[in-house]
Amino acid sequence: MNRLSRARRAVTLASAAAISLALAAPASAQETFKLGIVTFLSGPAADSFGVPARNGGTFVIDQLNKGGAPSPYEKVGFGGMKIEPIIIDENGGATKQVQELRNLYQRDNVDAVLGYISSGDCLAVAPIAEELKKMLVLMDCGTPRIFEEGKYNYVFRTAAHATMDNVGLIRYMKAKNVKMETLSAINQDYAWGQDSRADFVAAAGQLYPNAKLVTDLLPKFGAGQYGTEISALVSAGSDVVYSSLWGGDLQSFILQASPRGLPKRSQLVFSAADHVLPPLGDKMPDGTIIGARGAYGLMSQKSPLNDWFFKGYEGANGVYPVQAAYRMTQAILGLKAAVEKAMAKNGGKKPSTDELVAAMTGLEWQTPGGLVQMKLADGHQAIQSIGFGRTKYNPDLKRVDLVDIQYFPAECVNPPPGVKSLDWIRGGMQGAKCN
Amino acid sequence: MNFFLTIIVDGLIQASWLFIVALGLTLVFGVLKILNIAHGSFYAIGAYVAATVVTLVAAHRLPPSVGFVAMLFAVALIAAAVGLLLERGLLKMFYGRDEVVLLLVTYAVFLILEDVTKLIWGVNPIYATQPYELFGNLEFAGLYYVGYDLVLIPISAAIGFAIWFGLNRTIMGKIVLAVIHNEEMSVSMGVRVNRVYAFAFAFGVLLAALAGALTAPKISMQPGLSSDVIILSFAIVVIGGLGSVEGAAVGAILVGLARAASVHLMPQAELFMIYLIMAGVLLFRPEGLFKRETARRI
Numbered sequence: 001m002n003r004l005s006r007a008r009r010a011v012t013l014a015s016a017a018a019i020s021l022a023l024a025a026p027a028s029a030q031e032t033f034k035l036g037i038v039t040f041l042s043g044p045a046a047d048s049f050g051v052p053a054r055n056g057g058t059f060v061i062d063q064l065n066k067g068g069a070p071s072p073y074e075k076v077g078f079g080g081m082k083i084e085p086i087i088i089d090e091n092g093g094a095t096k097q098v099q100e101l102r103n104l105y106q107r108d109n110v111d112a113v114l115g116y117i118s119s120g121d122c123l124a125v126a127p128i129a130e131e132l133k134k135m136l137v138l139m140d141c142g143t144p145r146i147f148e149e150g151k152y153n154y155v156f157r158t159a160a161h162a163t164m165d166n167v168g169l170i171r172y173m174k175a176k177n178v179k180m181e182t183l184s185a186i187n188q189d190y191a192w193g194q195d196s197r198a199d200f201v202a203a204a205g206q207l208y209p210n211a212k213l214v215t216d217l218l219p220k221f222g223a224g225q226y227g228t229e230i231s232a233l234v235s236a237g238s239d240v241v242y243s244s245l246w247g248g249d250l251q252s253f254i255l256q257a258s259p260r261g262l263p264k265r266s267q268l269v270f271s272a273a274d275h276v277l278p279p280l281g282d283k284m285p286d287g288t289i290i291g292a293r294g295a296y297g298l299m300s301q302k303s304p305l306n307d308w309f310f311k312g313y314e315g316a317n318g319v320y321p322v323q324a325a326y327r328m329t330q331a332i333l334g335l336k337a338a339v340e341k342a343m344a345k346n347g348g349k350k351p352s353t354d355e356l357v358a359a360m361t362g363l364e365w366q367t368p369g370g371l372v373q374m375k376l377a378d379g380h381q382a383i384q385s386i387g388f389g390r391t392k393y394n395p396d397l398k399r400v401d402l403v404d405i406q407y408f409p410a411e412c413v414n415p416p417p418g419v420k421s422l423d424w425i426r427g428g429m430q431g432a433k434c435n
Numbered sequence: 436m437n438f439f440l441t442i443i444v445d446g447l448i449q450a451s452w453l454f455i456v457a458l459g460l461t462l463v464f465g466v467l468k469i470l471n472i473a474h475g476s477f478y479a480i481g482a483y484v485a486a487t488v489v490t491l492v493a494a495h496r497l498p499p500s501v502g503f504v505a506m507l508f509a510v511a512l513i514a515a516a517v518g519l520l521l522e523r524g525l526l527k528m529f530y531g532r533d534e535v536v537l538l539l540v541t542y543a544v545f546l547i548l549e550d551v552t553k554l555i556w557g558v559n560p561i562y563a564t565q566p567y568e569l570f571g572n573l574e575f576a577g578l579y580y581v582g583y584d585l586v587l588i589p590i591s592a593a594i595g596f597a598i599w600f601g602l603n604r605t606i607m608g609k610i611v612l613a614v615i616h617n618e619e620m621s622v623s624m625g626v627r628v629n630r631v632y633a634f635a636f637a638f639g640v641l642l643a644a645l646a647g648a649l650t651a652p653k654i655s656m657q658p659g660l661s662s663d664v665i666i667l668s669f670a671i672v673v674i675g676g677l678g679s680v681e682g683a684a685v686g687a688i689l690v691g692l693a694r695a696a697s698v699h700l701m702p703q704a705e706l707f708m709i710y711l712i713m714a715g716v717l718l719f720r721p722e723g724l725f726k727r728e729t730a731r732r733i
Binding site: 252260279283 | 562572702
């Protein structure tokens with residue numbers, strides 16, 4: 001081999017090395033992670049869930065981009081890449097959301113989409129992400145059907161589904177010796193209300209086998225006026241009145257039920273009512289048992305991560321964070337953990353969708369609301385712990401406090417892998433680990 | 436016995452505010468022959484304005500009774516102004532056109548007002564309950580009722596009677612009736628029909644807004660308020676007969692009682708019952724219960 005060909009070979013090798021090094025180079029500071037965020041910015045769910053979720057997301061992304069989050073999230077953005085959010089309104093129905101999701105992936109070229117509060121929207125968009133082979137993180141919707149009736153590789157849900165809310169509520173009532181020989185229920189006549197009611201009644205059948213369902217009301221979503229329903233509930237005089245109402249409907253119900261003595265006649269138990277405590281204030285009857293769909297808000301447990309989030313959110317928005325803000329935060333932190341795990345494996349490059357999917361599957365990470373574990377649906381569905389408490393108005397702080405709080409571990413209130421939620425409840429909640 | 440009394444009281448409470456909304460709708464249809472889709476939006480505007488006024492009054496530490504009176508006056512003023520503005524500024528341009536065109540115009544107004552309310556009051560639920568405690572609680576048929584809810588029954592009966600009296604026993608009312616029965620003849624007799632139109636539309640808007648104001652203290656106002664109301668009030672005027680005051684009263688009571696009976700006896704059939712009654716009435720009296728059949732003019 002002469003000197004010239006040796007030199008050529010060296011140049012070729014050097015070029016190849018340079019190219020491969022360039023390809024394997026860590027994500028540069030200029031590189032960003034485009035994140036589509038979908039949440040209700042208008043419509044009935046905006047105030048209670050959509051806007052708090054957006055505010056939570058904005059706060060966390062801002063903090064992450066500044067490197068202002070506490071350990072283990074102190075690294076800027078996602079693995080050094082600044083997060084570039086594109087926020088979309090979830091209002092408008094499932095058909096619109098399917099199109100919006102395609103736009104996010106194909107027009108805006110986002111690296112992942114994160115969001116969705118409505119169960120109907122989640123059910124509609126999950127197959128689209130799967131078809132396009134793009135990363136989708138569902139952050140809030142409650143229906144267990146997503147992974148119990150479907151199987152997805154590119155779809156994850158970073159919060160526990162609604163079964164936990166109702167199993168946990170019944171366990172809390174039992175732990176606190178709440179008498180329930182008779183039960184009445186009022187839930188909205190759509191997927192959330194009907195599924196919640198089914199879970200609660202089934203769980204009651206296990207822990208309160210003698211309880212009788214006396215009145216079972218399903219007013220339509222957005223009914224607003226509940227005078228007749230309240231008459232029926234007061235007339236029934238059952239020991240417990242259960243409801244999964246939320247937002248303006250729940251506020252109206254409480255405003256109308258309190259002066260008519262319903263909270264005095266029956267123990268009110270609400271599966272997801274934390275978000276109405278700030279607007280209702282002293283209108284919220286003392287002693288009402290409420291859940292927050294996790295250990296969130298006033299039921300969140302002290303930790304550096306929660307202090308950072310709670311105080312930061314409150315400072316930025318003038319009100320403390322409730323469930324949707326927490327759920328958005330845990331989704332973003334979960335995605336950050338997955339991106340950084342994937343980057344640790346691939347030499348610091350921006351991960352491909354498949355690398356991200358592999359990193360997210362079965363992931364565990366700490367959040368302001370506690371540990372989240374992707375344990376169900378082959379590592380695609382999260383479980384988490386949950387808290388419940390009783391309301392007590394604090395006239396000094398002019399806010400509703402929660403007392404008598406009790407937490408239940410994730411594996412106590414969520415079904416084990418491979419079992420459908422309702423089957424698990426009806427089968428006696430076998431395998432639950434409550435200690 | 437108490438059980439049936441409960442159904443009747445619940446039904447009448449429900450009927451009371453529905454009657455006021457339906458009265459406005461039926462009056463506008465009777466005079467202007469417009470099926471006003473935007474009617475529910477005026478109800479929502481009334482509710483939002485009332486909540487704003489009540490909140491302002493409460494902020495000045497004035498008693499709830501002041502808030503109650505102030506909200507009614509404020510709503511009446513704003514509704515009358517909005518009604519006149521819409522009728523003079525928009526609707527009159529479409530008189531003489533096909534009824535469907537007017538229907539579409541009011542649908543457009545409905546969509547615009549939906550967004551206007553969101554722009555002004557936002558998407559967050561708001562409430563102003565101070566007047567709701569004004570009349571205390573009463574025990575009746577073994578249950579506690581909020582006095583405010585019960586007071587709505589005589590208020591709506593008084594409004595209904597005043598309108599019936601005004602239409603049938605006053606000169607102005609007879610002029611309005613003349614326009615309802617035969618517009619051409621009224622014009623030839625020197626009636627200023629345009630003024631009657633403007634008055635009737637503004638009054639219809641006022642009634643819708645008044646119903647919104649009266650219900651505001653007991654509900655949480657949020658977007659979507661108007662569409663539910665318009666559906667129910669349409670059902671009432673269809674049952675009672677379009678353009679009939681008595682029909683609106685009977686329709687509201689039927690709908691209120693049907694809904695209350697369903698919730699107490701068969702909750703699953705609540706919505707179905709209302710439309711079952713509507714379908715039943717239309718089957719046997721397509722003109723509604725109180726609308727007289729009129730000879731077709733050729």
